Amino acid sequence: MQRYRNGRVVIQQGDITRLSVDVIVNAANPELAGGGGVDEAIHAAAGPELAAACKELKGCEVGGAVSTPGFDLPAPWIVHAVGPVWQGGHKNEDELLARTYESAMREALELGATSVALPAISTGAYRFPKERAAQIAISTVLDFLEQHPAIEQVIFCCHGDRDLAIYEAVAEEYL
Numbered sequence: 001m002q003r004y005r006n007g008r009v010v011i012q013q014g015d016i017t018r019l020s021v022d023v024i025v026n027a028a029n030p031e032l033a034g035g036g037g038v039d040e041a042i043h044a045a046a047g048p049e050l051a052a053a054c055k056e057l058k059g060c061e062v063g064g065a066v067s068t069p070g071f072d073l074p075a076p077w078i079v080h081a082v083g084p085v086w087q088g089g090h091k092n093e094d095e096l097l098a099r100t101y102e103s104a105m106r107e108a109l110e111l112g113a114t115s116v117a118l119p120a121i122s123t124g125a126y127r128f129p130k131e132r133a134a135q136i137a138i139s140t141v142l143d144f145l146e147q148h149p150a151i152e153q154v155i156f157c158c159h160g161d162r163d164l165a166i167y168e169a170v171a172e173e174y175l
């Protein structure tokens with residue numbers, strides 16, 4: 001685990017579903033229909049009420065974020081954020097990914113969260129290049145934190161060794 005900015009930003013490896021924070025962010029699809037990756041892990045850990053709650057939300061646009069309770073998770077809230085599918089880099093993917101993180105943080109703030117855990121949105125099934133995505137994630141969240149002191153801690157939760165090494169390298173540049 002690495003801590004930056006007096007512990008306000010943390011980079012750690014692990015399973016996001018285990019974290020006791022106010023909000024965990026999910027890497028969802030526009031239908032909020034569930035799927036693989038972190039979405040599958042969150043649905044499995046939150047229990048079946050989550051799928052029912054997602055169904056009532058009627059989807060979410062790319063770059064946006066919506067919330068549900070955490071149900072059986074330690075976290076009371078889940079913010080479902082929809083990142084862009086990587087299509088080679090000329091379809092506004094960078095801006096859409098930045099907007100996704102911004103929307104997720106804004107939704108967390110509106111829920112009254114002081115602590116938020118984020119996965120590496122779009123870097124799995126959606127194939128966004130991992131280092132480029134980490135730069136966007138860290139810089140966007142940092143900007144948000146500078147404007148919103150109410151958020152006391154953000155955890156970038158990296159699932160694998162490779163993601164952790166990438167985030168730590170990018171953090172050295174930005175943090």
Ligand code: AR6
Pocket residue numbers: 014015016017027028029033034035036037038039040041083119120121122123124125126127128157158159160163
């Ligand atoms: N905790 C933290 N991170 C995780 C976990 C976990 N338990 N499991 C996987 N990751 P992905 P996307 C990381 O594919 O690219 C789904 O089917 C994983 O290592 O989950 O935004 C949705 O339903 C990777 O770094 O999300 C959508 O249809 C990161 O989470 C679509 O995939 C994101 O990978 C979204 O694709």
